[in-house]
Amino acid sequence: MELIRVKNLKTVFGDKVVHNGLNLHVNEGEIYGLLGPSGCGKTTLLREMVMLQEFQAGSIEILGKKIEQISESDAQELRRKWGVLFQFGALFSSLTLAQNIALPLKEYATLSDTIIEEIVAFKLDLVGLKPSDAFLYPSQISGGMRKKAGIARALAMDPKLLFLDEPTSGLDPISAREFDNLILQLRSMLGVTMVVVTHDIHSIYNTLDRMAIIDNKKIAYEGSLEEVTSVKSDFIQTFFRDER
Amino acid sequence: MNKNPLHTTIDKDDISLEFSGELTLYNLHEAESLIHALKLTNFQNIIINLQNVSYLDTAFALFLTDLQEQYKAKIQCEDKNFLHTLTLAKEHKKKLDKTIIRTKENLFAVVGKATYEAYLTFISFMEFIGRVFISFLYYCKDRKNIRIKEIVFEINASAIRALGIVALTSFLIGLVTAYQAAYQLERYGGNIFIVDMMGISIFRELAPLITAIVIAGRSGSAYTAQIGAMKITQEIDAMRTMGFDPFLFLVLPRIIALVIMLPVLIFIADMMAMLGGIIVADLSLSLTPSLFIERLREVVSIKHFYVGLIKGPFFAFLIASIGIYRGLMVKDDTQSIGFNTTKSVVESLFAVIVCDALFSIAFTNLGI
Incomplete structure (x- = not known):
C-alpha cells in the first residue's frame, strides 16, 4: 500500500525553481531515503510533506489525504499520525525530556499521570535512553541524546509514519551507526514507515530499502540500492563511486 | 621575500619584464604599481619572463593572466607547476567573465527596494494581525482551547x-x-x-x-x-x-x-x-x-x-x-x-x- 504519493510537484522560491514535475511514492513499511546534492530541495520536500511549507503546483497525498486541499480538522488528524525528527532534535527547551515526550500525550489524550509516566519511560527505553535522563533539559544533553529524545517524542503517539531530517548528521561515526541500528530496530518492532533525508553513505547502505535521488529539480532515480549505480547522472556516479 | 622582484629591460618598442623570487599576494601590490608606472601601452612586444621565479601563487597568476590579455603579453615560463597555475587562473577567469555581470545600484533602486521591503513587512504584519484575530475567534469557540x-x-x-x-x-x-x-x-x-x-x-x-x-x-x-x-x-x-x-x-x-x-x-x-x-x-x-x-x-x-x-x-x-x-x-x-x-x-x-x-x-x- 502506498502511504505517500507525490505527483508533478512544483516548488518555486522567488524566481528560483526548486522542484519541477517531481514524482515519487513511498510504500508501507519501508525505509525510504531522499538523497541528492546540497540545495536540491530534499529538506524542502520533507517540509512540504509535513505541511510546514507550501508548494506551487502538483499534489502530495499522505495516508490517503491530499494535503494541498486539506481541511483544518483533517490536517490535525494527520499530524497525530506522523512523527517528525528535526535535524537538531528541536526539543522544547523549556521542558525536560519527559515533559517533551508527555506533551502530545497530555494534549491529545486523557490519561492519568502514572500511565503517562509509564509511556514516557517506555519510549525512552525504546530509543536507548536511561530513565534518569528523563529529568534533564535539552541543553544538558549531547547532540546524539537530543536526537534520540527527538525520536522518542516523535514516537509518543505511536505514529504510522516517521519523517527524519538528517538523523545522523553531526554525530560521531559510532553514534551514527548506533542510530542506524535504532532506526532498523524501530521499524521491526513497531512497523513504522520512515522517510529519511540523509547524506550519510553508510546510513544509506545500512538502512534504506528504497530511495529517491533528487537532481536538477526532478527525481533522477527512484528504486532500490542495487540498481542505482547503473544510472547516468553526475551526482549518482560521484556519490556512489567509492562504495562500489 | 625578494626586495625587488621585477627587473625590466627596454629595447625601443620591446620590453621584457623579468620577475624573480617568490611571486605571492604579499608582493602583488608592489609589482602592480611598478608595472603601472611603466605605461605598458607604449610598447608593442611585451615579454613576461618567469625563468627565475621560485614560487607563483594563484593571486599573482591571475594578475599575470590579466597582463597577458590586456597588453597581449607573452609569458615565458618552463616550470610545469607555474604553467599549471597559469592555466588554472585563465580557465577560471573565463568562467568569471561570464557570470559576473553585477551592476552597481543607483540611489533610486536602493530607495525603491527599501520602500518595497517596508511595504512587504507591513503587509506581513497585517497578515499576522489577521491570523491573531482568527485564532482568537477559534479560541473563543471552545473553552478547552483557552x-x-x-x-x-x-x-x-x-x-x-x-x-x-x-x-x-x-x-x-x-x-x-x-x-x-x-x-x-x-x-x-x-x-x-x-x-x-x-x-x-x-x-x-x-x-x-x-x-x-x-x-x-x-x-x-x-x-x-x-x-x-x-x-x-x-x-x-x-x-x-x-x-x-x-x-x-x-x-x-x-x-x-x-x-x-x-x-x-x-x-x-x-x-x-x-x-x-x-x-x-x-x-x-x-x-x-x-x-x-x-x-x-x-x-x-x-x-x-x-x-x-x-x-x-x-x-x-x-x-x-x-x-x-x-x-x-x-x-x-x-x-x-x-x-x-x-x-x-x-x-x-x-x-x-x-x-x-x-x-x-x-x-x-x-x-x-
Missing part, C-alpha cells in the same frame, strides 16, 4: 515580575515632575495647583506611557528573543508538525496576559507617581497629604483616571503583537535575533506613542 496555564505563566513572567521596576520608575517620575513644578508654582504662590497638574498629567499621560515604555523594553523584547530562539532551534516547526498551533500556544497567551495586566500595572504606576507627588508637595510646598488628597477629589475628575487605564489594553496589544511578530520574523541565523529584538523595541515604542497621539485626538474631539 490555555489558562500558559496565560497565568505569562502574567507572572511579563507583568508580576515587572511590578518592582514599574513602581520604582513611576515613583521617580512622580517625584521629578512634582519637584520641577513645585519651584515654578511657588513663585506664583499657586502651591495648591500642584494637585491639578499632577492629577491630570500623571493619570492621563505619564503613568500609561511610562508603564508601556518599561514593558516594551522588558517584556516585548523578551517575547522577540524567546520566540526567535525557538524558531532557530526549529521548536516552532516541531510544534506545527505535532499539531500544536503556535498561535494558540505561544502568541495568544502572551497577548492576552499583557492585555489583562497592563491596566493593572498602569494603576500601580498611578499610585506610585501620586505618592511621589504627595511627598514633594509635603516637603517643599508644605501641602499636607490629607489636603493633597482632598483637593485631588475636588478638582481632578475620575474620567482622567479611566482614560489612562483604557489606554492600557491597546498599548499592551501593540507591544505584545509587535514583539511576537518580530520573533516570528527571525531567520535561521543568530544575528537575526539581535536585529529583530532591536526592531521590536523601537517599533513598539513608536507604535505606542502614535497610538497615544490618536487617543489624544479622539478624546479631545469627544470632549473627554
Whole structure:
C-alpha cells in the first residue's frame, strides 16, 4: 500500500525553481531515503510533506489525504499520525525530556499521570535512553541524546509514519551507526514507515530499502540500492563511486 | 621575500619584464604599481619572463593572466607547476567573465527596494494581525482551547515580575515632575495647583506611557528573543508538525496576559507617581497629604483616571503583537535575533506613542 504519493510537484522560491514535475511514492513499511546534492530541495520536500511549507503546483497525498486541499480538522488528524525528527532534535527547551515526550500525550489524550509516566519511560527505553535522563533539559544533553529524545517524542503517539531530517548528521561515526541500528530496530518492532533525508553513505547502505535521488529539480532515480549505480547522472556516479 | 622582484629591460618598442623570487599576494601590490608606472601601452612586444621565479601563487597568476590579455603579453615560463597555475587562473577567469555581470545600484533602486521591503513587512504584519484575530475567534469557540496555564505563566513572567521596576520608575517620575513644578508654582504662590497638574498629567499621560515604555523594553523584547530562539532551534516547526498551533500556544497567551495586566500595572504606576507627588508637595510646598488628597477629589475628575487605564489594553496589544511578530520574523541565523529584538523595541515604542497621539485626538474631539 502506498502511504505517500507525490505527483508533478512544483516548488518555486522567488524566481528560483526548486522542484519541477517531481514524482515519487513511498510504500508501507519501508525505509525510504531522499538523497541528492546540497540545495536540491530534499529538506524542502520533507517540509512540504509535513505541511510546514507550501508548494506551487502538483499534489502530495499522505495516508490517503491530499494535503494541498486539506481541511483544518483533517490536517490535525494527520499530524497525530506522523512523527517528525528535526535535524537538531528541536526539543522544547523549556521542558525536560519527559515533559517533551508527555506533551502530545497530555494534549491529545486523557490519561492519568502514572500511565503517562509509564509511556514516557517506555519510549525512552525504546530509543536507548536511561530513565534518569528523563529529568534533564535539552541543553544538558549531547547532540546524539537530543536526537534520540527527538525520536522518542516523535514516537509518543505511536505514529504510522516517521519523517527524519538528517538523523545522523553531526554525530560521531559510532553514534551514527548506533542510530542506524535504532532506526532498523524501530521499524521491526513497531512497523513504522520512515522517510529519511540523509547524506550519510553508510546510513544509506545500512538502512534504506528504497530511495529517491533528487537532481536538477526532478527525481533522477527512484528504486532500490542495487540498481542505482547503473544510472547516468553526475551526482549518482560521484556519490556512489567509492562504495562500489 | 625578494626586495625587488621585477627587473625590466627596454629595447625601443620591446620590453621584457623579468620577475624573480617568490611571486605571492604579499608582493602583488608592489609589482602592480611598478608595472603601472611603466605605461605598458607604449610598447608593442611585451615579454613576461618567469625563468627565475621560485614560487607563483594563484593571486599573482591571475594578475599575470590579466597582463597577458590586456597588453597581449607573452609569458615565458618552463616550470610545469607555474604553467599549471597559469592555466588554472585563465580557465577560471573565463568562467568569471561570464557570470559576473553585477551592476552597481543607483540611489533610486536602493530607495525603491527599501520602500518595497517596508511595504512587504507591513503587509506581513497585517497578515499576522489577521491570523491573531482568527485564532482568537477559534479560541473563543471552545473553552478547552483557552490555555489558562500558559496565560497565568505569562502574567507572572511579563507583568508580576515587572511590578518592582514599574513602581520604582513611576515613583521617580512622580517625584521629578512634582519637584520641577513645585519651584515654578511657588513663585506664583499657586502651591495648591500642584494637585491639578499632577492629577491630570500623571493619570492621563505619564503613568500609561511610562508603564508601556518599561514593558516594551522588558517584556516585548523578551517575547522577540524567546520566540526567535525557538524558531532557530526549529521548536516552532516541531510544534506545527505535532499539531500544536503556535498561535494558540505561544502568541495568544502572551497577548492576552499583557492585555489583562497592563491596566493593572498602569494603576500601580498611578499610585506610585501620586505618592511621589504627595511627598514633594509635603516637603517643599508644605501641602499636607490629607489636603493633597482632598483637593485631588475636588478638582481632578475620575474620567482622567479611566482614560489612562483604557489606554492600557491597546498599548499592551501593540507591544505584545509587535514583539511576537518580530520573533516570528527571525531567520535561521543568530544575528537575526539581535536585529529583530532591536526592531521590536523601537517599533513598539513608536507604535505606542502614535497610538497615544490618536487617543489624544479622539478624546479631545469627544470632549473627554
